[in-house]
Structure formats: structure tokens, C-alpha cells
Amino acid sequence: MADGLTATLKQYLEDAIGPEYTERLVSAELVGRDFRATRLPVEFGPFRRLCEWTVAWCDEGFSPHLVIPGQTTTADIHWWMRDKARELGLACEFLPGMRINRQGQPFPTNSPKHSILPGDIVTMDAGLAFDLYRSDYQRTAYVLREDETEPPATLRQAYADAIAVRDKCIENMIPGDAGSVVWQRTIDWATSQGYDIMYPAASGRREVITRPQVGVYGHSLGNSTHDIGARTAVHWPVAYGDRVGYPLRANEFYSVELGVVTPIPEWGGRAVFIGIEEDVALTEHGVEFFAPPQNELIVIPS
Numbered sequence: 001m002a003d004g005l006t007a008t009l010k011q012y013l014e015d016a017i018g019p020e021y022t023e024r025l026v027s028a029e030l031v032g033r034d035f036r037a038t039r040l041p042v043e044f045g046p047f048r049r050l051c052e053w054t055v056a057w058c059d060e061g062f063s064p065h066l067v068i069p070g071q072t073t074t075a076d077i078h079w080w081m082r083d084k085a086r087e088l089g090l091a092c093e094f095l096p097g098m099r100i101n102r103q104g105q106p107f108p109t110n111s112p113k114h115s116i117l118p119g120d121i122v123t124m125d126a127g128l129a130f131d132l133y134r135s136d137y138q139r140t141a142y143v144l145r146e147d148e149t150e151p152p153a154t155l156r157q158a159y160a161d162a163i164a165v166r167d168k169c170i171e172n173m174i175p176g177d178a179g180s181v182v183w184q185r186t187i188d189w190a191t192s193q194g195y196d197i198m199y200p201a202a203s204g205r206r207e208v209i210t211r212p213q214v215g216v217y218g219h220s221l222g223n224s225t226h227d228i229g230a231r232t233a234v235h236w237p238v239a240y241g242d243r244v245g246y247p248l249r250a251n252e253f254y255s256v257e258l259g260v261v262t263p264i265p266e267w268g269g270r271a272v273f274i275g276i277e278e279d280v281a282l283t284e285h286g287v288e289f290f291a292p293p294q295n296e297l298i299v300i301p302s
Contacts, residue, residue: 037220037229037252044281047133047222047253051279051290054128054135057084061096061124062141062298067116069143069302074098074122075112085128093134093225096126104208104270118145118302121155123275127225136225136255137291138277141298151297155272158262159297162274165190165214165260169232170280170287173218173248173256179230180244183216186232190214198259199234209271213261219243221279222253229254250284 005013014022039047060066061077061084081096100107100114101121107114116122120143127136140159142151150156165186172185187197198215220229220243230246232254248254257277263269281288 033228033246034249036223037227038249039222039251039253039281043222046131047135047279048290050128050130050133050135051137053088053090053130054126054137054279055139055291057081057088057128058124058126058137058139059298060084061126062122062139062300064301067141067143067300069118069120069300070115072116073112073114074100074107074116075110077124078110081126091129093127093129093136096124099123101272103267104210104264104272106207106273116143116300118143121272122300123273125275125277132223134221134223134225134227135279136221136257136277137279138257138275139294139298140274141300143300144302146302151299152266154264154266155297158260158264158272159274161262162258162260162276163295165216165258166256166276166278166293169216169218169256169258173232173254173282173287175250175282175284176247178245178247179218179232180235182218182232182248183234183244186216187214195260198261200236200239209261209273210263210269211261211271212263213259213271215259217257217259219255219257220252221255225255227253248282250282252282253290254280254282256280256287 061081077098078096082092085092097109099109122141124139127134142155168189169186172182195212195214198213200217216232218232220227229252230248231240231243233240233244235244255277260274261271263271278293279290
């Protein structure tokens with residue numbers, strides 16, 4: 001009864017067994033959660049391979065042979081990634097999302113109308129499906145201008161600041177602590193650093209922002225992109241149900257997902273959105289990345 005018991009069937013069951021035994025019924029939801037979310041040692045290898053494939057797939061999506069500034073659109077990358085996944089015998093767990101941020105102005109996701117230009121920040125959100133496993137990653141690239149050999153110092157610092165938030169969130173991921181507790185500790189630290197809180201329903205991906213903000217949206221994953229276990233997120237029952245109250249548990253897989261918005265002086269104070277997402281295993285000894293994490297901006301030459 002861990003799955004598939006509708007309200008009508010529950011009423012039928014209660015009518016059949018009567019009030020005395022109905023009072024003894026206990027929800028099996030958490031049994032189903034723990035059975036699905038707890039990972040055996042044999043599962044780590046296949047999931048690690050899927051994550052490594054995903055990161056390589058994302059990296060190739062930002063490669064110079066694919067991205068030609070002034071010509072390639074985010075829609076072009078989107079369709080290439082779908083075709084590549086199919087060619088490899090894999091499936092896209094969700095439609096890959098590519099977004100341009102041009103001097104603080106976010107563009108529509110996967111737009112066929114906007115070519116990627118020098119000076120753009122491009123964020124990718126993508127995941128692959130293989131057998132019963134699902135991955136979920138974000139990667140961020142900068143397109144060099146003709147006279148540049150590396151991203152501007154302000155953008156490098158913005159990315160470093162986002163990594164600092166990621167590392168603080170990972171530090172706070174302690175087995176046994178509720179997802180909402182991990183979220184609150186991370187947000188308390190972020191606000192002490194001068195950040196505003198960015199809530200999921202008001203993401204900095206879609207609007208021009210001029211204030212530093214942090215949003216943390218971590219979640220369980222493995223058999224689904226957003227799986228049945230704990231979420232390290234704000235208490236938002238309409239979206240997350242009880243999952244922010246679930247404890248993080250060792251030997252489970254999680255996405256460390258967050259967004260950091262940093263104003264850029266040369267953009268007139270308009271902000272860049274940096275999306276971070278890495279798939280990890282939580283163990284008794286801490287967090288282990290399944291694939292090499294992105295620690296600096298990917299560079300696309302002009």
C-alpha cells in the first residue's frame with residue numbers, strides 16, 4: 001500500500017475492516033520513501049557513469065565547434081543536445097534549457113530568435129535518463145569578446161561568489177538534519193553576507209535585478225529528477241509538500257541546486273544570474289561529487 005491507494009479504495013478498505021481496525025492503520029508513505037531513496041553500494045557506479053556522461057554532454061554543448069558567436073542560438077544548442085542524447089542511446093530527462101544573460105537582461109529560454117554574442121553569459125540546465133536513473137546539472141559559460149583572453153574580473157568574481165554559496169550549502173548538509181534546516185542555515189549565512197533571499201516563484205532568471213540575491217532549491221534525485229526524498233528548500237507546501245521536513249540521510253543522492261545574483265558595475269549595476277547544480281551522494285563522511293564540479297566559468301572563444 002505504499003503506492004496507488006486512492007481515496008475511494010481507502011474508504012473501501014476502512015468500510016471492510018471496520019472502525020476498530022481502521023484506527024490501527026498507519027501511512028506507509030515513509031516506507032515507500034526510504035525504500036526508493038536509500039541507495040545500495042552497487043548503485044553508485046552506474047549513477048556515477050550517468051553523471052559523467054551528463055557533464056561531458058553539457059561541456060560539448062558549449063564547445064567551439066558547436067557555438068559560433070553571432071550565428072548559434074540557444075535553440076540550436078537545445079536541439080543538438082536532444083539529438084546527441086538520442087544518438088548515444090540515452091534520453092533527456094527533461095528538455096535542456098539554455099538561457100542568455102546579456103549585460104543583465106535575461107532572454108527567453110531556448111530562443112530561436114536570439115543568437116549568442118560575445119560578452120554573453122549562457123546558462124544550461126540539463127539532465128539525462130539511463131535505465132532507472134536520472135541526472136540533473138547546470139553549467140554556465142562566458143563568450144569572449146575579440147580582445148579578451150578570459151572573462152572580465154567582475155564575472156569571474158561573481159562565479160567565485162556562487163561557488164562559495166555552493167560550498168556553504170554542502171557544509172550544511174548533515175545526515176539527520178531536515179531539508180528546511182539545511183536551507184535556513186545556508187540562507188542565514190547568505191543574508192549575513194549581504195544577500196537578499198530569492199524565492200522559487202520569483203527567480204532572477206527572468207527579470208532584470210540590481211540587488212545581490214541567493215536562492216537554494218536542492219532536492220533528492222536518482223530515479224526522478226526531483227525524487228521522493230528530502231528537499232533543501234523553503235517551506236512551500238503547495239510545491240514541495242512535506243519534503244522540506246524530511247531529514248537528509250546518508251547513502252542517498254541529492255542535487256545541490258542554487259542560484260546567485262550578483263550586480264555587475266560595468267552593466268550599470270544590472271545583475272548576472274549564476275545557476276549552480278551538481279549531483280552528489282551524501283555519506284556519513286560528507287558529500288561526494290559524482291562528476292567533476294564546475295568551479296569556474298566555461299569559456300567560449302569568439
